[in-house]
Amino acid sequence: NYGDAFPARTSASEEFPVDVIGKSEPVKIDERYLSEIIEARLEQIFNKSKEVLDEIDALELPGGIVLTGGAASIPGIVELAQEVFDVNVKLYVPNHMGLRNPVFTNVISIVDYSANLSEVYQLAKSAVTGEKVTQSQATVNYQPEVAHETSFEATEEFSVPEEENEAEGIVGKVKGFFSSIFE
Incomplete structure (x- = not known):
């Protein structure tokens, strides 16, 4: 509920408790700090992926990139991916009743593949x-x-x-x- 891929869109005054291993009391973390961590990790993942895709000129192909899965639900991830990859990026959401969330994409794909x-x-x-x-x-x-x-x-x-x-x-x-x- 607090994560965002763009720290500029978050509040430094909005704090929430986070359980830390080795401490008995939760630590208060602000929303902006969490978003900075999320942005850094996503940029790291996207940059490593971009290196591999650049080696095979995959980003030159039409269509762009489609993000899916649970992490694709993070607000701002599509915009961050467009910034890093410099191509069209879309979010895929399954169109099945009760499963309209990127989290279910993998299981739907496996079941569909197995059924066919x-x-x-x-x-x-x-x-x-x-x-x-x-x-x-x-x-x-x-x-x-x-x-x-x-x-x-x-x-x-x-x-x-x-x-x-x-x-x-x-x-x-x-x-x-x-x-x-x-x-």
């Missing part, structure tokens, strides 16, 4: 690692049809063969687990 792995990849991985690939039953979302003016006399029951039910495997379990947590 092909069956061939999973079989190849199991052959290399020796792990047994387990398959779970797929859930079928049945949505009843809305009655229309024309009616049909006969309807067929819908059933999924067991082989198709087993298609999702561990990927389906992981995807189902995370979707049940975040919905």
Whole structure:
């Protein structure tokens, strides 16, 4: 709540307690001092990243830089990154209900990646690692049809063969687990 990547936007009079290892009483720190520490560390990280990106001319590519993850929520980080990298910088925020915070970007990416792995990849991985690939039953979302003016006399029951039910495997379990947590 007190951090900012630009100390000039903070107050030196706003103080808050910070627990310090080895001391029994919390130490009072002002908001500006904390922001100076944050700015220094972020500049250090950005400058090291910039050196590596400059070596491969990555900053010459169109599109700029996209910041994401928990630290990307720090106020002023986008402006500081633009200052250091001298390119367009954007903040990515996931567009999932209940997960609209950069903190969730990594877990959403991992779940999405795992859910989209092909069956061939999973079989190849199991052959290399020796792990047994387990398959779970797929859930079928049945949505009843809305009655229309024309009616049909006969309807067929819908059933999924067991082989198709087993298609999702561990990927389906992981995807189902995370979707049940975040919905």
